[in-house]
Amino acid sequence: xxxxxxxxxxxxxxxxLGLILLSVGASKLAxxxxxxxxxxxxxxxxxxxxxxxxxxxxLTYGLPVAEILVSMGLISGLLLLPAxxxxxxLMLAFSAAIAINLxxxxxxxxxxxxxxxxxxxxxxxxxxxxxxxxxGFLFLLFTPTDLFTVGTLLxxxxxxxxxxxxxxxxxxxxxxxxxLVVLVLFNAARTLLRS
Numbered sequence: 001x002x003x004x005x006x007x008x009x010x011x012x013x014x015x016x017l018g019l020i021l022l023s024v025g026a027s028k029l030a031x032x033x034x035x036x037x038x039x040x041x042x043x044x045x046x047x048x049x050x051x052x053x054x055x056x057x058x059l060t061y062g063l064p065v066a067e068i069l070v071s072m073g074l075i076s077g078l079l080l081l082p083a084x085x086x087x088x089x090l091m092l093a094f095s096a097a098i099a100i101n102l103x104x105x106x107x108x109x110x111x112x113x114x115x116x117x118x119x120x121x122x123x124x125x126x127x128x129x130x131x132x133x134x135x136g137f138l139f140l141l142f143t144p145t146d147l148f149t150v151g152t153l154l155x156x157x158x159x160x161x162x163x164x165x166x167x168x169x170x171x172x173x174x175x176x177x178x179x180l181v182v183l184v185l186f187n188a189a190r191t192l193l194r195s
Contacts (some may be wrong), residue, residue, distance in 0.1 A: 007146045008168055013136050014146075015176035018074030020133075021087070023115030023180070025067030028060075031114075036060040038112035044097050066090060074140075077149025084141045088134055095130045098122045116180050118187030 028035045039045065039056045049055040066086060073083025094111075101109055101122055110119045111126050120126060148169055 004168065006143060007148075008172055010140060010143050010146050011148050011168065011172040012176055013140055014074045014077065014080075015172060016179055017087070017133065017136050017140075018071040019176060019180045020071075020116050020183070021067045021074065022071035023184075024113055024117060025064040025071060025115070027114030028064035028067070028112070032060050035064070035112055035114075038110060041109055042097050042101055044100060063090070077146070078151055080140070080145070080149070084137050087137045088141075091130045091134045091137070095127045098126055098130075102127075116183040116187070118183075118190065 036056055036059075039059050045055045045059070067090065070083045070087045070090070073079045074087070098111065101107075102124065107122060109122050111122050113119055113126075117129075
C-alpha cells in the first residue's frame, strides 16, 4: 500500500484539479456565445468543417461538458482512468491551439479558460501552466489508487474509518478548497487592477 503522504497528495491533486476543471467548464457553459466567439477567434476549425458541421457550435458545448465530466471523475474517483486520459487530451489540445496562435504572432487572444484560473491573454506561460496540470494528471495516472473514492465507499463503507476521514480527507478537502478560493481571489484582484 502507498504511504499516507502519497495518498494525501494524490487526494489533494484529484480534488484541486477536479474543482478547477469544474469551475472552468461551468463558466464556459454559463457564457456559451462568448466561448463560441473565442473558438472562432482562434481560427483553428477548418472552414469546411465549420460550414458542414458547425464544429465551433459543437465544441462550444462539447468541451465544457467534457471538462465537467472529467472533473466529476477526478473528484469522485469513478472512472478515473478515462477521466485522466480525456483530461490530458484536453490539455494537449488547448496547448496546441494556444501554441499555433502564438506562432502566428496572435498574442491578443484570450485563453477563454474562465473559472478559478481566469481569462488571460495567451502566452507561453499558459502552455507551461497547462503542462503543470498535465504533470498532475500524469501523477494521478501513475501512482497507486487511493481509498478515497465513491466506489470504495459504496463497496466497503467500513474501509474508511472516522480517524482516516478526519486525518486525511477533511484536511485535503479544506486545502483544495482554500487553494481554489485563493485562485478565484487572485483572478478577481487582477481583473480589478486591469480595469
